[in-house]
Amino acid sequence: MKISNTFVHHVYFWLNNPGSKEDLEKLVQGLEKLSAVKTIQSFHIGKPADTNREVIETTYAASWLVLFNNPEDQESYQVDPIHLDFVKECSHLWNKVIVYDSINAG
Amino acid sequence: MKISNTFVHHVYFWLNNPGSKEDLEKLVQGLEKLSAVKTIQSFHIGKPADTNREVIETTYAASWLVLFNNPEDQESYQVDPIHLDFVKECSHLWNKVIVYDSINAG
Numbered sequence: 001m002k003i004s005n006t007f008v009h010h011v012y013f014w015l016n017n018p019g020s021k022e023d024l025e026k027l028v029q030g031l032e033k034l035s036a037v038k039t040i041q042s043f044h045i046g047k048p049a050d051t052n053r054e055v056i057e058t059t060y061a062a063s064w065l066v067l068f069n070n071p072e073d074q075e076s077y078q079v080d081p082i083h084l085d086f087v088k089e090c091s092h093l094w095n096k097v098i099v100y101d102s103i104n105a106g
Numbered sequence: 107m108k109i110s111n112t113f114v115h116h117v118y119f120w121l122n123n124p125g126s127k128e129d130l131e132k133l134v135q136g137l138e139k140l141s142a143v144k145t146i147q148s149f150h151i152g153k154p155a156d157t158n159r160e161v162i163e164t165t166y167a168a169s170w171l172v173l174f175n176n177p178e179d180q181e182s183y184q185v186d187p188i189h190l191d192f193v194k195e196c197s198h199l200w201n202k203v204i205v206y207d208s209i210n211a212g
Contacts, residue, residue, distance in 0.1 A: 002141070003150040008171060010116055012206060028211050035108070044109040046208025049177060056205045063208040065114060065171075071155060099162045100118060102152025102169040105134050 005041050005067035006104050007074050012060040014096035023093050027062050030090035037080045039073035040066050061094075071103065111147050111173035112210050113180050118166040120202035129199050133168050136196035143186045145179035146172050167200075177209065 017023050024047070031045045046063040068074045077083055123129050130153070137151045152169040174180045183189055 001148040003148050003171070005150070007155060008150050008152055008169070010171075010206075024211070042107045042109050044111070044114050044208070045211045046114055047211040049113060049180075049207035049209045051177075051180070051205075051207040053205070055203045056207060058207075060206070062211055063114070063206060065109070065116075065208075071157075074155075074157070097161045099157075099159070100116075100166070100169060101155035101157045101162060102150070102171075103155045105130070105151045105153040105168055 003067065005069055007068040007071050008100075008102040009066040009068060009074055009077075010100045010102075011064040011066075012057070012098045013062045013064070013094045014059065015061040015093055016095045018059075018061060024061055027090055027093050030086050030093075031062070031064050034064075034082060034086040037077050037082050039068055039077050039080070041069055042067045060098075074101070109173065111175055113174040113177050114206075114208040115172040115174060115180055115183075116206045116208075117170040117172075118163070118204045119168045119170070119200045120165065121167040121199055122201045124165075124167060130167055133196055133199050136192050136199075137168070137170050140170075140188060140192040143183050143188050145174055145183050145186070147175055148173045166204075180207070 035043045044065040048058045121129050141149045150171040154164045
């Protein structure tokens with residue numbers, strides 16, 4: 001089934017303390033709270049699977065996949081008070097973030 | 107809504123000819139065919155949005171997001187004849203691929 005949402009926002013986090021289960025749990029709890037933002041259509045909070053081929057990036061600690069209906073909803077999410085609170089409460093946990101924002105191709 | 111699938115497979119492609127709309131179209135068509143693999147629950151074929159902050163990776167040409175019900179389904183997808191055909195027909199188009207495989211966290 002083709003995902004009909006037109007904006008896919010996928011964030012990968014690397015922790016300051018990569019081995020800390022406690023810090024990962026704090027981040028996951030923060031993302032659960034973040035999922036309350038109203039423009040989020042659906043979301044997935046992930047950690048690396050145990051697949052391991054050369055092309056697979058396995059070093060991140062957590063992934064945050066969010067589907068929005070349109071680019072404008074993603075923009076409003078960036079400045080949503082719930083998102084600003086998340087950054088305030090959790091940004092000390094990570095030292096690197098990579099974001100991929102995709103719209104429908106073709 | 108929390109995505110209930112337990113395996114998220116996200117692939118980012120960089121083209122040999124980054125500016126070629128024709129090559130991008132070929133890749134997108136290949137991904138459309140690839141979406142016929144039976145274990146795929148849902149998928150999204152993307153290209154970079156026009157967002158542009160420091161943490162955003164914008165240099166890839168296409169993204170391929172696939173949701174599977176479990177890790178085993180992703181394994182069988184890797185060796186599915188439709189997937190092998192896709193690699194045979196399209197791999198000359200790209201020179202770099204990064205894959206993120208995630209399972210549910212928390």
